[in-house]
Amino acid sequence: MTEPPPQSRYHRQTILPGFGPQAEAALAASHVMIVGMGALGCPAADLLARAGIGTLSLVDRDLVELTNLQRQTLYSERDVGRPKAEAAAARLREVNRSIRIHELVEDFAPTNADALLVTHPRPHVVLDCTDNFQTRYLINDACVKHAVPLVYGGAVGSQGVQLSIRPGITPCLRCLFPDAPAPGASPTCDTAGIFAPVSAIIGATQAADAIKLIVAPRTPPLGTTMLQFDLWSNQRTRIDLKDARDAACPCCGRRVFDFLSMTVEATILCGRNAVQLPAPSTSPVDLAAVAARLASVGTFTMQSNATLTGTLSDGTPLTLFKDGRAIVGNTTDAAVARSVYARYVGL
Ligand SMILES: [Zn+2]
Structure with missing residues (x-):
């Protein structure tokens, strides 16, 4: 009797409907860029590394702090003080050494946004896992300009929001919210705290949409909704975005990329x-x-x-x-x- 062949590490994923060898090959050939390796970036990167995304680029400018450990699931106490992109890459190499990981200890800024999306191996999908509006609008500008699908996620307090943007097909961030809120107008993790299960859910839904965009790029089963929920009160809403694309949108309508041309301030x-x-x-x-x-x-x-x-x-x-x-x-x-x-x- 011959032994059955050993199962691939991806076996439980391969047997899912919509997957199979072709999908596995697409994942292995894909490149996902995650901007922000905090509460959303950690669970998203973990799931994507385990799913066999061939190349992951991790962009983060910050260092791991003790107060991050409550929700930033790739880090341990020994990582405090280390650049997040480096600590995350080291952990993910332990998880899956068969994939390529680029750790980019830098700001996603107007000065390097184009280069990150073009001269690097071009990402198939970008995940916005950042926590400030200036960078979010900048990522939206860069992804629309270079026609790279963008998976947006946000989490603060007990509330989460997630939305996937396919440039030229679905509304972009500025179609929905034309202007960034004024500084100090929105709660932040520093002022409102964050309920860790919320960021874990949002990071996971971002990873899910990235996988769908790679496995079925022409007809990804994403829906045309924005998911919003409050995990404490258990309220969930799905906002229909079918008719939300704005022909006058400065970014995806008129192609004026205001945030890409801003000078970077302190x-x-x-x-x-x-x-x-x-x-x-x-x-x-x-x-x-x-x-x-x-x-x-x-x-x-x-x-x-x-x-x-x-x-x-x-x-x-x-x-x-x-x-x-x-x-x-x-x-x-x-x-x-x-x-x-x-x-x-x-x-
Ligand atoms: Zn737009």
């Missing part, structure tokens, strides 16, 4: 008493050389080859990223942060 990092400064140039920083210079004015360590982090002798926390961005602590004043950058890092 960002006050909500709840962290810190300011993030954009990279002053497009050249990568020689972190080892900066570390050597900073040795006389503070205590700094290379966290990885992508970040240098430490404290200046006056107690100011400073993190410098290889792409030139910096996070300056102990202040919410962009001018003070710029002056620290200019003094200690240089422009």
